[in-house]
Amino acid sequence: MNVEQHHIDIKEAPMSIIAVSSHRPSHSRHSGHRAASSHRSQTRHTRSLDRKRRQRRTRKARAARRKLQRLYRDLPNPARSFFDALTGAFTYPTFLRFFVLALASILTLGSRTVCNLLRTLGALAPGHCSSYHRVFCKRRWSLWRLAHDIARWLFDHFVPTGPIFLAGDDTVDEHPGAKVFGKGCHRDPVRSTLPIDRHVFLRNLRRRRPEPGLPREMLFLLATAKLNQAERFGVDLGDTYGRIGGEDQPPERVYLALEEHYHTRLLAYVLDVFGLPFQVVVPPFVMRQFVKMEVFLPERIGFPFVGAAEMAGCIMFDELRSAGVELFADEPDVAARIDRLYTEILTDELGHVGYCSARCSRSGRSLMRWFYPIFGRMFARQTAEISLLTDPAKLHARLDEPFDVEGLAASVPNETFVAAHP
Numbered sequence: 001m002n003v004e005q006h007h008i009d010i011k012e013a014p015m016s017i018i019a020v021s022s023h024r025p026s027h028s029r030h031s032g033h034r035a036a037s038s039h040r041s042q043t044r045h046t047r048s049l050d051r052k053r054r055q056r057r058t059r060k061a062r063a064a065r066r067k068l069q070r071l072y073r074d075l076p077n078p079a080r081s082f083f084d085a086l087t088g089a090f091t092y093p094t095f096l097r098f099f100v101l102a103l104a105s106i107l108t109l110g111s112r113t114v115c116n117l118l119r120t121l122g123a124l125a126p127g128h129c130s131s132y133h134r135v136f137c138k139r140r141w142s143l144w145r146l147a148h149d150i151a152r153w154l155f156d157h158f159v160p161t162g163p164i165f166l167a168g169d170d171t172v173d174e175h176p177g178a179k180v181f182g183k184g185c186h187r188d189p190v191r192s193t194l195p196i197d198r199h200v201f202l203r204n205l206r207r208r209r210p211e212p213g214l215p216r217e218m219l220f221l222l223a224t225a226k227l228n229q230a231e232r233f234g235v236d237l238g239d240t241y242g243r244i245g246g247e248d249q250p251p252e253r254v255y256l257a258l259e260e261h262y263h264t265r266l267l268a269y270v271l272d273v274f275g276l277p278f279q280v281v282v283p284p285f286v287m288r289q290f291v292k293m294e295v296f297l298p299e300r301i302g303f304p305f306v307g308a309a310e311m312a313g314c315i316m317f318d319e320l321r322s323a324g325v326e327l328f329a330d331e332p333d334v335a336a337r338i339d340r341l342y343t344e345i346l347t348d349e350l351g352h353v354g355y356c357s358a359r360c361s362r363s364g365r366s367l368m369r370w371f372y373p374i375f376g377r378m379f380a381r382q383t384a385e386i387s388l389l390t391d392p393a394k395l396h397a398r399l400d401e402p403f404d405v406e407g408l409a410a411s412v413p414n415e416t417f418v419a420a421h422p
């Protein structure tokens with residue numbers, strides 16, 4: 001036994017070695033010769049260990065590959081046909097790990113990190129765990145080729161013939177084209193030349209009632225900034241309390257919430273035309289309680305209330321649209337932009353009315369119709385600028401008439417979708 005054997009990990013050393021390992025080296029005249037011979041012996045020993053380690057590693061890798069191949073062979077035929085189409089994007093060993101991770105991601109709940117996927121798989125993931133991490137950080141595979149192969153498999157199986165319709169997302173800002181939906185709503189350079197006192201605007205934004213003597217243009221801008229605050233407040237409250245987009249919620253609830261966010265953005269664009277900022281303000285007390293009731297009522301009871309509020313909202317948006325177009329008639333570009341942005345909102349709001357009607361029973365729809373003029377008057381009262389902008393008698397007369405879905409849909413150039421009439 002020589003001194004260098006101290007380097008052997010104590011856990012791996014047999015007990016006999018531990019027992020004699022306390023000997024110190026003797027410094028005799030032959031120590032140089034001994035050191036050289038022990039160095040050679042150590043080198044041989046290290047090489048042998050390396051070889052054994054390599055062999056062990058190779059054996060393990062081979063066993064893991066065999067197990068992975070067996071797993072792949074045991075896949076049900078439809079799943080294998082899908083994965084077979086993707087083999088071209090990877091080398092074979094990477095592909096075997098990719099398919100295991102892909103299947104695990106279907107079974108795993110929560111975040112699909114590689115660690116979580118491996119936790120789900122347990123003993124079903126053969127080989128060292130780092131080989132799965134390396135699929136994403138080290139291995140070379142073609143994302144383009146993978147996307148191409150997935151698309152080709154999907155088209156072959158679901159759209160074997162005929163045209164393929166593609167849906168674009170909301171990021172239309174950068175994409176010109178006559179058929180791009182919503183083109184021109186974003187980043188429009190139209191700016192009004194009308195001087196607007198920013199300080200007066202910001203001061204009145206926080207006031208329940210505007211200061212007396214404000215010009216009608218300022219009242220319009222204040223109404224624009226305040227009108228959607230109640231809906232924004234409701235959506236944010238719903239988000240905060242997990243009332244939107246849960247497992248038990250239908251997906252359209254998320255779309256509605258996203259549309260309400262989008263409306264806030266469109267109204268901010270209106271203010272942008274005048275160089276004014278959009279700010280979040282808390283709706284008045286009565287509106288807050290009203291919104292809370294809508295958010296926290298059980299869904300079946302809440303729909304008539306929400307539907308009636310959407311109907312009243314349509315009238316308010318339509319009134320403001322007309323007021324804006326009339327007020328800024330001297331600047332046709334500005335009037336057209338206001339018209340366009342409000343039209344976008346009104347199109348969606350009509351869809352919301354239709355959705356709520358479709359979710360209501362017949363008695364629910366009659367409740368919607370009954371509540372609608374009441375809510376309309378309340379909205380006009382709570383956003384005082386609307387009362388000052390519009391003729392109260394005319395507004396009340398309009399609210400007393402039956403809700404005219406066809407008339408409103410005809411007034412917007414966009415295609416509207418009203419699932420059911422209230």
Ligand SMILES: [Fe+2]
Pocket residue numbers: 231260310313348349352
């Ligand atoms: Fe809405």
